[in-house]
Amino acid sequence: MSGGGKHLVVVGTGVAGFRTAQVARQSGWVGDITIVGDQHHLPYDLPPLSKQVLQGIWDSSRSALVTADELAALCIEYIAADPAERLGIAAGTVVLRSGLRLTYDALVIATGASATSWPGAEGVHTLRTLDDAERLRDHLAGARDVVVIGSGFVAAEVAATVSSAWSATVHLVCRGDGPCHRSIGAPAARWLRTVHEANGVVVHAGCSAQSVEKLDGLRHEVTLDDGTRIEADVVVAGLGAAPNIGWLRGSGVPIDGGILTDDVGTVLGAATDRPIYAVGDCAQWQWQGRREPRGQHWTRATEQARAVGGLLGSGEAGDEKKPLPYVWSDQFGAKLQIIGDIDQRDDVARVTSTATTFLSVHAKDGVVMGVVVAGQPRLAIQLRRMVREAADLKTVLDAVPPVPTA
Ligand SMILES: Cc1cc2nc3c(=O)[nH]c(=O)nc-3n(C[C@H](O)[C@H](O)[C@H](O)COP(=O)(O)OP(=O)(O)OC[C@H]3O[C@@H](n4cnc5c(N)ncnc54)[C@H](O)[C@@H]3O)c2cc1C
Structure with missing residues (x-):
């Protein structure tokens, strides 16, 4: 049991932030716990957004990780729609946009990442949040042509889901031999391309989009580097995501691509009397002194949450094994x-x-x-x-x- 009379503040309410708070409570943290989010939803999970939510077979609320009653039962205070804007390490404070100042004894940073937008093109969708998924789903109704730009999992899943569930013709523009080629290798990318094509997706492999021009109404014209032009009612950019770390600039938290931590998630160089941890897509953990690639996948985010939550709750570091990268993706x-x-x-x-x-x-x-x-x-x-x-x-x-x- 630990944390008696102390305050644990978790900034970020995705799977990494919420699970850290939950595990801390369940493994023995007896002090106050506050989780701070910048969205108005209850903590929710991202994987269903490009699958069941976009497909329309899940009501958005099913992606929630917890109900308000369950939060109350865990004695976790939830501050929604009030982003953290400043961290004061010396004073142990987090200042929110509303001006509210939270004093912490332990802090967990779990602010995730934001989707990279297509530069300058109004009306080009991205998919990272529940609001993004709902907006995209609404625009898909009645769409005849959809272009998805991107070589990663989110782009490939959006193409697969839209092609399966909506009547539009879907074009997927991706580099390499086929979808997700950098993460799965050339043989799997070629196989995945055949799966997409067998299901009606027009795959523009080995291509990148050069420009997206807005036409009349909601329509856009996408021009590829091989000269192909595609008119579309809906364009989705799946260009990856960058960590949400801007609010930490000037705080002294070390950042290099993500928030730098040691093997158990402790932010490097942070004061030890008020420990600071980072978990999930914003964090750059290391393993035995060497940097891991920044996770950006669900399993690593939850493993880190379990490790840090357990450490906070029990006061003891778990038996961390060498992380094994693991990603799943549902397509067709x-x-x-x-x-x-x-x-x-x-x-x-x-x-x-x-x-x-x-x-x-x-x-x-x-x-x-x-x-x-x-x-x-x-x-x-x-x-x-x-x-x-x-x-x-x-x-x-x-x-x-x-x-x-x-
Ligand atoms: C559409 C989609 C589908 C995916 N599907 C899969 C899959 O099938 N398999 C897989 O392995 N991985 C998948 N992933 C990746 C996986 O879901 C993520 O790696 C994981 O959810 C990251 O969790 P997180 O809590 O670190 O980040 P997030 O879920 O991004 O949570 C961070 C939270 O912090 C909030 N925040 C940001 N800044 C502030 C601030 N200043 N103050 C307060 N709050 C703030 C954000 O709004 C957000 O709610 C998917 C990702 C996406 C986007």
Whole structure:
């Protein structure tokens, strides 16, 4: 039990911020807990936004991580729609836009990231927040042509969801051999391209958008670098996201791409009598003194929340294992799972695929570094364990079937 008479302030109410507060309370923090958000919604989860919410099969409220009653039961005070604007480390204070000044004994920064906008084009959608998802969903009604620009998971999921659930013709403009190529490697990107095309998406692979011009009404014209011009009722830019760290400038919190922390999430150089942690998409953790790539995926955000919440609640650091990158993505009914590191320079030791299943095994110096699996959930569980244990290539290849299992 810890935190008696003390105040834990968590800035940011996404999965990383909310789960940190929840785990801290459940593992023994007995002092006050306040979570501060800049949106008017209850804490909510992002993955459903590009899937069930955009598809229209979930009411937006189903993406909530917690109800008001559950927050009250956890004795967590929730301040909504009042962004943190200043951090005073010496005084241990966070000042909100309303002027409210919160004094903390421990602070968790979990402000996530914001979608990168298409420069200068009015009416081009991005997808990061619940309001973004609702706005995009409203504009999709009656749309005939939709262009999605982007080579990452959010762009590919938006293209897949819109193509499955709405009557529009969907164009996906992405670099490389196919959707998500940097995160999943060329073989998987080529396979994913065939899946999108089989489901009616027009994939402009190896292309980038050069300009987006506003025409009449809501229509835009998108020009690609190969000269192709596409008119669209709805344009979505999935260009990645940048960490929300502007409010920390001048505070002394070390920032380099994200908020720099040690192996357990403690912000480097922060005063130890009032510890400051950073978790989720805004944080740049390290592992054994070396920087991890900034997460930007749900599993890492929740692992960090569990670690920091547990440390705050129990006063003891958990038995942190080397983080294993893990991302899933749902596109056209197939769950794509990326386990470990997919580096384009590594060997691709095996590729198998059918119309609905895929596997690639990526290795370096005889050790499996990562795998990409689609449509084979049991195999994915087995491979996740093997990659975590740094299994050698032969052991993994012996375990995976030469032809995919459905
Ligand atoms: C549409 C979408 C779909 C995704 N799907 C998947 C998936 O299928 N699989 C997967 O592995 N990952 C997925 N991800 C990534 C994953 O959801 C994120 O990595 C994770 O949710 C990050 O959580 P977070 O709490 O760090 O950030 P966020 O969810 O961004 O939360 C940060 C919160 O802080 C608030 N905030 C910002 N600045 C301030 C301030 N100054 N004061 C107060 N509050 C502030 C923000 O408004 C936000 O509510 C998806 C992401 C998106 C956008």
